[in-house]
Amino acid sequence: MLQRIALGASLRCGRFAAASCSRVSFGARRSQDFTSIWQPTMLSLRSGYHASAMRRQVAETEVKSTTAGSDNPPTSRMPRTTTKQSLRRIAPSRILPHSHQALVADKSCVALTVADLYDLPRAIEIFHQMGHLQAEILLPHEAAYCAYPLPNGQKADTFVLSNGSIVTFGMPELSTIQLADELRAAEIRPYAVRESEDMDYVELPLEDGQDEELANGKEKEYYNIKKRSYMYGDVIVICGQDRLLDKVAFASGLARSTKLAVIEESLEKYLESVRDITDRLATGRKLPVHDGREVLKKTGELLALRGNLNLYSELTETPDLYWSEPELETIYRVISKNLDIAPRIAILNKKLDYVSEVVSILKAHLSEEKGVRLEWMIIVLIMVEVCFETVHFVARYVEFPSKEEDSEVKKSVVQE
Helix, strand or coil: CHHHHHHHHHHHHHHHHHHHHHHHHHHHHHHHHHHHHHHHHHHHHHHHHHHHHHHHHHHHHHHHHHHHHCCCCCCCCCCEEEEEECCCCCCHHHCCCHHHCCCCCCEEEEEEEEEEEECHHHHHHHHHHCCCCCCEEEECCCEEEEEEECCCCCEEEEEEECCCEEEEECCCHHHHHHHHHHCHHHEEEEEEEEEEEEEEEEECCCCHHHCHHHCCHHHHHHCCCCCCCEEECCEEEECCCCHHHHHHHHHHHHHHHHHHHHHHHHHHHHHHHHHHHHHHHHHCCCCCCCCHHHHHHHHHHHHHHHHHHHCCCCCCCCCHHHCCCHHHHHHHHHHHHHCCHHHHHHHHHHHHHHHHHHHHHHHHHHHHHHHHHHHHHHHHHHHHHHHHHHHHHHHHHCCCCCHHHHHHHHHHHHHC
């Protein structure tokens, strides 16, 4: 009996020890798996942080050097540049799939809109005068291309678009602004306020561009069988064979966003100019509009904004260039969707409808004031006419004594 009890106790102790060892080994395996999963992510996050910090440091250094070396002080006549950066930047570990985590999007694509149009032949002449003889018109009446050399020995793909925008791949924003200043002679109807926007991009080696693992998840619908460039989140991924044409499509989409930002800025200024009118209407005060020229000016500005958005540009439709290139049209639509072009256009049209109502109220108020003024003028004329008729009636039907009779009356009164 004692032997059986001892044997059972020894068996239970052995099972407990085995279970403890298995739990220890399972915990060790979980810690190793956790370390293997998160270590590459943390390394890529650190590398992305250091890359962004280096880019900020370089940009600050360039700004300080440019400010210190410039002889001309800034004036109000110089165009102001407004930069819009994406607030939806993602971590570098999510830029590419797991097999490509070594690649980090440390380059930026900058789009700058400076004018209504660009004279492309004149821009090519300026590039040649600067010594960049390789500059050429890539797409007739659409875009010019130049491999612009950088101080570090690399070359930045630079596109001058006919819609008044410059898009650079791999060039800092400050350098892009300086290049736009060099091309100022080719601008047609330049803007007082420039708009710029930048996005991160990565250019894969040719062998990586053929890997099907690049198109995973929701990006499969944007990634065709010919392995063209695409977007992964908010990052542009350049791959495949026709990289230059893909960059043109991305450049057109970014320029579409900055062009739209110029109209948005103009509309905001217009809304501020008519805000006092709406406040006076709400409080019942007198409107400050007394001249038809002001209303006509506001109407002309409104029509110009509507025309720039819906008629005189290709903001609301796909350019004719991409109708025959479905792959490039896909890239153009993807980046336009990423930058929320369609919702922004819809919001702009709603704001324009609101401003149209305000202008129509101004027109009605001005016409009413004119009508009231005409009515008072007619009333005054009628009163003047009544006065004249009264004088004529009195002169015709009322007999007044003559001077002789009046003198005789006066003598008689004196004698009495």
